[in-house]
Amino acid sequence: GPGPGPGGRSSIILPVHNSECWLDECLESVLEQDFKETMELSVFNDASEDSSAEIIERWKVKLEDAGIPVIIGNNDSSQPRGVGFAKNQAVIQSSGTYLCFLDSDDVMMPQRVRLQHEAAIQHPNSIIGCQIRREPLESTERYTRWINNLTEEQLLTQVFTSHGPTVIMPTWFCSREWFYHVGKFDEGGKGVPEDLLFFYKHIEKGGEVFRVDHCLLLYRYHPQAATHSVLEGTIWNHRVRFLEDRVLSYWISFTIWNAGKQGKKLYRSLSPANQKKVTAFCDVDEKKITKGFYTYEESEERPKPKIPICHFREATPPFIICVKLVSTAFSFS
Template sequence: MLNGIIYPPIEEKPGPMQQRSCSLMPGEMAEGERRPDVSIIIPTYNAEAWLDECLKSVVEQDFDGTLELSIYNDASKDSSAEIIEAWRTRLDERGICVVVGGHHSAQPRGVGFAKNRAILQSTGRYLCFLDSDDVMMSPRVRMQYTAAVQQPQSIIGCQVRREPAGSTERYTRWVNGLKPEQLLTQVFTSHGPTAIMPTWFCSREWFCHVGQFVEDGKGAPEDLLFFYEHLRKGGKVHRVDECLLQYRYHEQAATHAVSEDTIWTHRVRFLEERVLLHWPSFTIWNAGKQGRKLYRSLSPASRQKVVAFCDVDENKISKGYYTYQESEEKPKPQIPVHHFKDAKPPFVVCVKLDLTGGGFEDNLNSLKLQEGADYYHFN
């Protein structure tokens, strides 16, 4: 028990891969021993190409508190285990306690499972998440720890640098450019959590209050679902406005295994729960493909609240309305299509940002509306 929280038991007994350089069983502390200030949580699977650089960045942290490194090896078939062991002495010399767990199953159990096990075997008061293919800048733990102490119910993120340079430029601009208030208003977009998972830092107490990551295996958006639950329980989001992480883009990344349809479904339901439930009516901004898809994806109760679509495309506006046949038994509703200047808020905006040379943004700003009250982005 820590701070009144009872930690859930580890479902499996520690296997032969699970070792702790401090000669303690995972999750245990010797009598009178002080818990580490921060546990760095690394799930890993076939990460031999990146682990050296990742672990080097752990050693180079300039944090003057106590650090623990907790790695869970999710059935890697490459040399990841050997690389981790090769770094153990250097980490120990730096004063970083090392906990290594894992399993030898034929198949990996998934990122959510590996993260949960890395947390369960760790003991730090704060959790710093790090993917095995990413690299931390030396001030990361120090700066995010300071912010987390001041904001105990927040997920703390940071700005990132994409590797290779130039990949996912629009996404990177979004991650780094969100205003503080947009960290809570733009949580419905296709980009995912407004503080991206590899930058997360939070207290163990708050993590346990929210709950564990889902363990549905490959294709599960465990970070998005945890983020939504964090918000449901009153959690906040804060970003340290310094570039503290090199965030690698490559085709083997676990995020590519999550289908767009899965993400879309979770986003729609969260939008309905958090926003549409409380609006008596609303307009969908975009009479094109994305706007119509959102309309069809809504529950019947939410669809009944849609009073119009709006757009700038005269071809769409000239048609007058959008018709959707829900079933043969029900009549076709005819939803008017207006020019955006003639439409009434609140809006659910289904136009992607940063794609029109500022044209859409200028149109939206011309209405002098308040994000989070008069409109939300769903793009």
């Protein structure tokens, strides 16, 4: 094909593990891209035991006939090494200036690479995302609405809120240079939220987040998806650590808005130094306020710490607002 255009080539990064039922549609969507510059597909097959390998080989012929080179890497052992490893390998074996991440159960709209590539040229230190369509449609309505409607500012402020990055992993597009600057995905394997950890490092290094406001990906929801193997507790702990590093370390004191389960859970998850900064819990629930204070029973200290519970009108900022909103869990102000 023609040499790389002004933006260089884009590599589609596709980790695969037992994906036979989705792969045809996924790879078809690579073929259908309307991107006019050079593009390649980099697949890493992580110990699949189904017919994924044959499907990939079959598509390699079709894609290369259409001028899209395909690089295939394999983990031939009996044990998958996990999605962090597979993504890193797919990146290492590829050569594009830009990386377009794709999950084997998702389907790209034809404009995806073109529009995200344009955005990436404008925003070199950003992770570029896009809006998504969920399938089945009703599976995670609130989550989808949240993902698609975050404002530009919220893409950063809500980093603390969500269960995962504000720009979801299967929509990521960024430059190779920036990817290596952040430093690749965690390869801990099952149970590691590798996208969330990468996203935190990205933010810590001054990275930005930009979303192309077009629906460029059909994001499939199914119970076998790897996402469900990451324990809620693991994600909660990473989020609390990140909140402590990025926010609480700069605060001398603060109020936790919610004297119920979520607020107390956050309090107990904080480091002892940050627990000492909590001046009060505040709430609107008369029953909790009448109690007057929360005693931290598990504390080693004598006497045990008692934190006042007051009405939010009497409370002093700054606040950590701690509410259970099904799809989001803490925000701060």
